Amino acid sequence: MGQSIAEELEPLFNPKSVAVIGATNNWSKWGYSTFTSVLDGFRGPVYPVNNKEGEILGYKAYARVTEIPGPVDLAVFVIPAASVAPVMDDCVTKGVKAAVIITAGFAETGEEGKKLQDEVLRIARKGGIRFIGPNCMGFWSASSELRAFMFPLPVKDGPLAFVSQGGNVGGAVVTSGYMRGIGFHHYVSCGCAADIQIEDYIEYFGEDPQVKVILAYVEGLADGIRFLEKVKKVTPKKPVIVLKPGKTDAAAKAITSHSGALAGSDEAYEAAFRSIGITRVESPEELLDVAIGFITQPLPRGRNIAILTPGGSYGVLCAEACASEGLNVVKLPDKVIAALDKVFPPRWSRGNPVDPAGDRNFVTFLTAPGKLLKVDEVDSLIFMGFGGFSIFAALFLSADAEHPDGVASWVPSRERFRELAIAFTKAVRSRDTKEIGKAIHPIVSGAASIMGIYNEEEVAELTQLVAAAIASGRLNAPVLVSAFLPPDSPLLAEMGIKNPPTPQEAIARFLVAIAEQWVEDYKKPVLTTTFFTEDQPRLRGSHYAYPSGKQAARVLVKLVEYKEYLESIGLYKN
Template identity: 40%
Template sequence: MNDLTSLMRPESVAVIGASNTPGKIGYAVVRNMMSSGYKGEIYPINPKETEIAGLKAYPTAIDVGKPIDVAVICVPAKATLSVAEDCGKAGVKFLIVITAGFKEVGKEGRELEEQLVEIARKYGMRIVGPNVLGIIDTHTPFNATFAKEMALEGNIAFISQSGALCIAILDWSLKNGLGFSQFVSMGNKADLNEADFIEAASHDEDTKVICLYLEDVVEGDRFIKVAREAIQRVPVVALKSGVSSAGAQAASSHTGALAGSDTAYSAAFRHAGILRATTMTQLFELANAFTTQPIPKGKRTAVVTNAGGLGIVATDAIELGGLEMARFSEDTIALLREKMPPMANIYNPVDVIGDAHYDRYEIALNAVLLDPNVDAVTVLLSPTAVLEVDKVAEVIVEANRKHPEKPIVAAFTGGFAVEQAVEYLKKHGVPIFAFPEEAVSTLIGMTEFAALSEATHNGEEWVFDDVNSERVREIFDSVREDGRDLLLSPEAAEVAECYKIPAAPSRLATSEDEAERHAVEMGFPVVMKISSPDIMHKTDIGGVKVGIESPEEVREAFRSI
């Protein structure tokens, strides 16, 4: 395990490129460090200044003459190599390289990034970034970013490949009252990557759930191994972008990421036990639920509502989403029959009907929570003129306190009439939504994670001994040496063969004689197609010939292609 304690909870931080000029990144980082309540030592580094923000400034990290755990680098890209050398000589443990202009901008930037990594390795330093917002740990507290505000204290570790997205989410979270334990911008991931930060967050006592925004994964095997271990302690939820061809191209220009096959990522996430979110909204709705509610023990869901229509919408969402409508025990049905008016529906969904006061919600909610056939509850509300909406919110919070073993989600469908109650539920940790489908979707996600976690815990690791991984590495190395990032058809077929994956046999022919020989060996009929890294749509140019039945046809097709 990589110990990132000195990174997330450092005793001393140097800000290289610190500034007294408002609007400069180095100005923002120093102010954020000071205003965050950080208790350690802060060393501004700027050869042109003697004092910054009331702190003594130093020409270089070497001149500090004291131990430095973290150096935050805010200088132009071309200056990073010399300051990294200084940091290495000063014994710095971690570099947070906020500076952009590395592999995300092309070949020259990639070479600069590789040189930076070489310097770090020479001195045993680890790198966050480059091209990052920075890092926040709210419980240290520690804010080494150039964001406008400090994150609220909470229990969500957010690990993102996009720094700009971090800024937007941070601002959004302040408005919505969502708190974080750790807030990490990974950028180009020249050194430390998602596996390192997942591992660190999973061992953090203040973290209850890990949220990921990923454009690619750089160490697949290690990523899966670390995630499988992490979910035994905390849920891991991921949003993987770059799933469309245009999105993948955007990811490459953003952080130099190679987005990869979405199908492969889906399979890897399932195997790792990672719950995959499809939207940013879903990512943080699930995160909030995991920090405030227990994980469901099963799929059986009860619904309590005062509006039949809302109950039907929720029932559809439950059934279509793979959950089950709970079948109440005889004791629960008898209790509801005794306490509810004749017009009420005492079966699932429980409809306390439109003239209900808060006490009917209290009776129904506690009854279904006590039922052994219920794993989770969804509470729905329409704000009628007779209903004490705020008291219903209080009833839900109290029921959640009395029954901490079962998750409760709620949907209060309304506007001004439910506003105060919604804030009360948020404040007391009950996931609250505007519509039933959103509430049910969160329960579906939590239940899916429970199944993933169980399968990962009980399942065996996927290990295959009869694969020729060495030959696959040789093929990939050859492709890279050619300056390509796509395999030719024969190469792809050979990779599949190395992994015992059934695929149509494929051979590369560079002459008519070679083509005829391969065709005879493989057996007719055969298909012939052009093999070129520059031609993606072969059929469009007549580069594919099918139904070839003889050596003569092979030669003719070769000449044509």
């Protein structure tokens, strides 16, 4: 019986030792940056191989792989294409188990390059060596802290895995993910994929319990049937998101010259992907947008959407984006309209999108989502502009910097604060949401009164929402309160907080906890947005604010389509 894919690729993703063939002291060559990348984090022995230099960056260099005294699991090739085949033969002799060939000049260059690539493949298979490439930018494996890149990339561990047929696209997505706060457990720039195919990586990622969502950039496939057979076993277990260019003749020609792959009919790809549950996207940015959606949100039960917006125009744009994607901006039941009539000014939109028409009632903004999400007809919520609500922090700041006893203006006195703190501590230890609610109600009520909000029903509703977030551990109330105390307040020392967050940061953390709590309470997607596409939001906990309603709508429809696929094969569980 043959090895499983996990066993076959174990030496590649979890090598105990690495040789970098072509490592050099010359910083202007790829061998230098590749060697330094491998040294950055990898825990096992790293051997530089160079037949002209005796020592590289303080490491003894070897003229040939066969001269290395210890065993070598993985060889990284950064040498001219013509030299790869004979050195691969040395690797077979040495007993190397896996390789990554960063070197270009193979099938992507034409017939002669293809012959050279076939020879390298023949030699590698003779020795049972599985390899990435050629013509690639390397790979990353968090399980071994191995950065076998041709140049350093910012990357961290996380729930995603990514295989890319294009090195530039792959590097850009990984870097953007790092900037957004999302990590990759594995990333492979597969290049020409002479040996290990894209579907092999997807199969491997599918069996890795650390990987929750799989991404792929595909220009062409060597064996479409094999791809479909392997990937259709993965999609029922976890989402597979694919970016596949080639809809135009110009793109198809560019694909052939870039990776040596045949683009194939886009219509055939679209139908095949849909038949096995692949989620297809249109851009590198959308790869990450949708991946984050799968990680942070439950699957929607259907296509009915509610939209909450602090301004009518953005609500209009979001509604149009949702409708364009096949989502239904659902008509709200009369009972919901009546409930919102009680808390919003008479000028509010009285429909979906829900637009309070300039109302500054922060409390109502945070209780309105619950009124919408509890409605059976609503499957998902998009909350426009939620990412910008930290501006409300200014409303909570003390109007008097010399407030008596060094407490915030919305806390009656230092003694009263201590009483509240004692009651709160006792309630948190009990993990009882009702008791926590009783303890924090005076604080929530005091904060609301600053904004002239005295609707006790709304304050009570917000209190219970905040209490649930505290009970779940999503919200650290002492840290939140500390942001609004004067810097010299003795209460900070009593609370054991040396570096309180800024008010804006505290409100941002508070909003994240509340958004996560909505998802937990109602088991429905809640996608929030900022207002500008040039914003670079970061993943906070399990919450991410998308830069626009259009992006949020695109993510939601992809989640719906995956749910519909699972439903069609009998695997969706409501």
